[in-house]
Amino acid sequence: MASPDVLARAITLRQEIERHNYAYYVLDQPTIPDAEYDRLFRELQALEADHPELLTPDSPTQRVGGKPLDGFAPVRHAAPMLSIRTETDTEASGALAFDARVRRELGLDESDPPIEYAAELKFDGLAINLRYEHGVLVQAATRGDGETGEDVTRNIRTVHAIPLRLNSESPPAVLEVRGEVFMRRDDFERYNERQRAVGKPTLVNPRNGAAGSLRQLDPRLAAQRPLSFFAYGLGEVRGWAQPVSHSATLDALAALGAPVCAERIIGSGAAALIAFHDDIAARRDSLPFDIDGVVYKVNRYEQQRELGFLTREPRWAVAHKYPAQEQLTTLLGIDIQVGRTGALTPVARLAPVFVGGVTVTNATLHNQDEIDRKDVRVGDTVIVRRAGDVIPEVVAVVAEKRPNPAPPRFNLLETYPVCPECGSHVVRLEGESAARCTGGLYCPAQRKQALLHFAGRRAMDIEGLGDKLVDQLVERGLVHTPADVYGLTLETLSGLERMAGKSAANLLAAIETSKATTLARFIFALGIRNVGETTAKDLARHFGSLDRLVAATETDLLAVCDVGPIVAQSIMQFFGEPHNLEVVAKLRAAGVHWPESTGLQQSAGILAGKTLVLTGSLPTLTRDAAKEKIEAAGGKVAGSVSKKTDYVVAGEEAGSKLAKARELGVPILDETGLLALLVSNNDAEQHTLDF
Numbered sequence: 001m002a003s004p005d006v007l008a009r010a011i012t013l014r015q016e017i018e019r020h021n022y023a024y025y026v027l028d029q030p031t032i033p034d035a036e037y038d039r040l041f042r043e044l045q046a047l048e049a050d051h052p053e054l055l056t057p058d059s060p061t062q063r064v065g066g067k068p069l070d071g072f073a074p075v076r077h078a079a080p081m082l083s084i085r086t087e088t089d090t091e092a093s094g095a096l097a098f099d100a101r102v103r104r105e106l107g108l109d110e111s112d113p114p115i116e117y118a119a120e121l122k123f124d125g126l127a128i129n130l131r132y133e134h135g136v137l138v139q140a141a142t143r144g145d146g147e148t149g150e151d152v153t154r155n156i157r158t159v160h161a162i163p164l165r166l167n168s169e170s171p172p173a174v175l176e177v178r179g180e181v182f183m184r185r186d187d188f189e190r191y192n193e194r195q196r197a198v199g200k201p202t203l204v205n206p207r208n209g210a211a212g213s214l215r216q217l218d219p220r221l222a223a224q225r226p227l228s229f230f231a232y233g234l235g236e237v238r239g240w241a242q243p244v245s246h247s248a249t250l251d252a253l254a255a256l257g258a259p260v261c262a263e264r265i266i267g268s269g270a271a272a273l274i275a276f277h278d279d280i281a282a283r284r285d286s287l288p289f290d291i292d293g294v295v296y297k298v299n300r301y302e303q304q305r306e307l308g309f310l311t312r313e314p315r316w317a318v319a320h321k322y323p324a325q326e327q328l329t330t331l332l333g334i335d336i337q338v339g340r341t342g343a344l345t346p347v348a349r350l351a352p353v354f355v356g357g358v359t360v361t362n363a364t365l366h367n368q369d370e371i372d373r374k375d376v377r378v379g380d381t382v383i384v385r386r387a388g389d390v391i392p393e394v395v396a397v398v399a400e401k402r403p404n405p406a407p408p409r410f411n412l413l414e415t416y417p418v419c420p421e422c423g424s425h426v427v428r429l430e431g432e433s434a435a436r437c438t439g440g441l442y443c444p445a446q447r448k449q450a451l452l453h454f455a456g457r458r459a460m461d462i463e464g465l466g467d468k469l470v471d472q473l474v475e476r477g478l479v480h481t482p483a484d485v486y487g488l489t490l491e492t493l494s495g496l497e498r499m500a501g502k503s504a505a506n507l508l509a510a511i512e513t514s515k516a517t518t519l520a521r522f523i524f525a526l527g528i529r530n531v532g533e534t535t536a537k538d539l540a541r542h543f544g545s546l547d548r549l550v551a552a553t554e555t556d557l558l559a560v561c562d563v564g565p566i567v568a569q570s571i572m573q574f575f576g577e578p579h580n581l582e583v584v585a586k587l588r589a590a591g592v593h594w595p596e597s598t599g600l601q602q603s604a605g606i607l608a609g610k611t612l613v614l615t616g617s618l619p620t621l622t623r624d625a626a627k628e629k630i631e632a633a634g635g636k637v638a639g640s641v642s643k644k645t646d647y648v649v650a651g652e653e654a655g656s657k658l659a660k661a662r663e664l665g666v667p668i669l670d671e672t673g674l675l676a677l678l679v680s681n682n683d684a685e686q687h688t689l690d691f
């Protein structure tokens, strides 16, 4: 019999897990990281295994997923959506144990040939069943509890990667494609950046972004969150000559137009699985999306059928997880980092925690608004996320673990009325999310960051001009602006720490080499706010010469692909400052040079001479933004529809203008159509020049 302590623990665990299930599956607001949830779940499983008398039918260990959400029609799956067993063993042993089990269950011995496996990624999103009837997408459903899911067809239709019609002349009567809907990391970061910029709530992680998006009751909101999809299997199939193996099925699905991830292999025996596991582990950070592991599947359906199922899990598949990318830790304090542009970034000082494969002691808190929104306080237990090469961040607080009495809220401006680096006033301008030091280049922190950025590998690429040296150069007043770097001499350098003769000579040589650069690198190196490497390249390609960029008007700048009003403003502001122009002039005088070109043939733009009319509200663009884009491509926006109108761009609740357009036979575009037209403009421009 289980002791009262064990019984009490089991009850507590069940309640806690159910609470997290509700937060995760129903509210899409996880309260703890997956790794922590898994630990609780495994603890309960272990207790129940040791004390079978404790097992109750309603224990969370006895069910697969969450319950369907109100607001979406329930969908009974034609074939249940199963889950896969997770191998928690590390590295080789997981694959070996799986292979040994498969061979044993198939009754094979050493003399039999190795099993053919398919290995693929375990995408970290949301399982979806796409039902195609006679080639047409008729329904999309979430997994729900495996038997019954939610009908999310309207939201799924907004996912561009998912074909609404299969690419086949004689499609199957029924084909259910199963796979994962997820959000790419860059889409996630971009979405959060945009949300932060307008002070709106951010997504905790890409997986929640995907889940939350599909569960938006309003498909227009779903459409604003960019989602992706990869197919990994089948549900019900009728009237289709199904291939004989899993990998051949994925190939067939790809041929039908379903996105299938290219990162997959077919291999023999455990060795192939181990090699795949290790290869992907090494490249996990550089994948464009989150994965939480790899999946091994017996490739041949014949063998899959023989192996069959163990309650809710197939015996022919197993997931092998990687270290979690989210963990719990304690927030020890909040430090401040002063960036290149003077922004004061609150940085969480954390109790060291192993997350995403490294030990993390610091994580960004972004800004005061984010701290307020997440209500982060020193002493809290927080969820830290580190995925890819994105800097670690604090994504949420575990409210129930807050110390009692509750610690005070953190207020950046009260704690730091002056810059901790230079003592200048700290201000937060209207409409800005960041508090900034007003010291400008007087502030050593800003000067150091500006120099490090300037010398960076993707900027002027001055090898050897790193942290320690920049600290000394700035602190001793030897370098004030990047231009001063080109005035350094052997004499000044050899007086510095760690600058014995050879290093100083090497550094001078690197500085000399850096003088021959490209316009794109030079623009990036200047550190103009909101001008990253890609924008710098776009600007260089577009204008071809620095003088033309300096002289560009807002309209000129808006004509560059991906340059919006904020970026244009930052560029104008930068070149509007005499001291910046002075630094640029000094750099050129010191011999910094690059090949110039004539820039793009200032093509009149794809919409030159065209008149467009906007009506209704577009899903993502404001009316002003749409107008700006049209004008940047040379088009005109008119207020009313006539025979002379070339296109009507119609959004939600478009009224009489849309009716008039139909009447006159004027082509009608939705927002996607407009954007496609504008993209073709940018493509056309890019093709006019070899760069």
Ligand code: IVH
Pocket (backbone or CB within 6 Å): 082, 083, 084, 085, 120, 121, 122, 123, 124, 126, 127, 128, 179, 180, 232, 233, 295, 314, 317
């Ligand atoms: S196969 C019967 N393959 O992992 C096997 N699942 O517990 C059905 N997942 O939520 C699943 N990537 O959505 C399979 N390459 C992959 C996967 C994958 C992610 C998810 C799936 C489900 C969970 C399986």
